[in-house]
Amino acid sequence: MKSNEIKEAALKYFTIHGYEGASLSLIAEAVGMKKQSIYAHFKGKDDLFLQVLRDAKETELSSKLQYFSKIDSQNPEKDLYGFLQLVIDLFQKNEQLKFWLRVSFFPPAHLAKAIDKEVIDIEEKVQAILESKFQGWIDAKAIVGDVAKTPTFAFLGVVDSIMLELVYGNDEKRLKDKLEASWTVFWRGISHR
């Protein structure tokens, strides 16, 4: 399907140059066609962008949900660190998470409303499932007793900081150092002893 090739190229340009900086002519060129031909597959630039957005959302959401459904272990240390690894993997395996990060924080103004809806949707779901996991670990006394929201938000903060480091990109060593540091302090902050 040619539509997927277009979306793939569009994802790349939107990620690197943003909505306004990405031109249909360059996207078309990347898949070997003229910009007018894009209109045989999409109603316009907005339509293309929103379809790319929804694909990226679905990929991210399903990846995370799948991870949480797979683990039912009583080992928060392994599960949480594994989640951080998952985020890193997702980020490096495809462009979609980077695209998602960019547009969720710096959306094109005229689509901000529509984007925000998707962002809030995915955010609430991940937060809810994470919070219930933490509640379970608290009840099992696997981590320190507290409101479940506290470790949840703190962990989401660690995820965010790792993603920022991934966006920043170039330095593999620095990423590893930051991950290790954030994880060490975070885990010490929620575990017993």
Place this chain on the structure above:
Amino acid sequence: MKSNEIKEAALKYFTIHGYEGASLSLIAEAVGMKKQSIYAHFKGKDDLFLQVLRDAKETELSSKLQYFSKIDSQNPEKDLYGFLQLVIDLFQKNEQLKFWLRVSFFPPAHLAKAIDKEVIDIEEKVQAILESKFQGWIDAKAIVGDVAKTPTFAFLGVVDSIMLELVYGNDEKRLKDKLEASWTVFWRGISHR
């Protein structure tokens, strides 16, 4: 000075719409002139952008350096939490930090090299001073013994996550919750007990 008015308006548009999405005509209109008149003050769009960038860099750097020079206390809990408050204040008081965050992580491609240089410069300085502070606290046994890099990177992660929450913006309550959660866990993670 009219140049400052132009830079002020440009900062706004660059922050909201990015480099490519910001137009000189709208910037000029915001200060009550035609876009061609901007060329009496700046050599072009790139020049305007880079001057805004350097202003933002200087504001951020001097604010942070000033904070660190003011505190010589032996109380890391107060000093570090105060730094987070400083970041929040900076973010809400002027647009420059938001602009800085946007362009440092999603720079216009043709200026990426120049931007990166400034970003790395500021980053190294803040990291260096922070690391020496942590080293002092470790030596004074005010926080748990470790390589100074670990709490430094972890703290920088907290700062990043708070800044992301600020960018995301709308929800004041959520910001407070996230700050409290990240700080609680972080402090527990580096303090004795």
Place this chain on the structure above:
DNA sequence: CTCAATTTAACGAACGTTCGTCAGTTATAT
């Protein structure tokens, strides 16, 4: 199985607009 009818996907050409930039001119103020 055939062949005409329809749909699909690409095209070139052009639309109106906006972009950043440059040149020349006028107004303001020292």
Place this chain on the structure above:
DNA sequence: ATATAACTGACGAACGTTCGTTAAATTGAG
């Protein structure tokens, strides 16, 4: 009178989009 800062006008280039056309692929009835 000189310099600074605003203006008008215009430039080529690029933008997203629409149009009409063509060639290939798909469909459906005899």
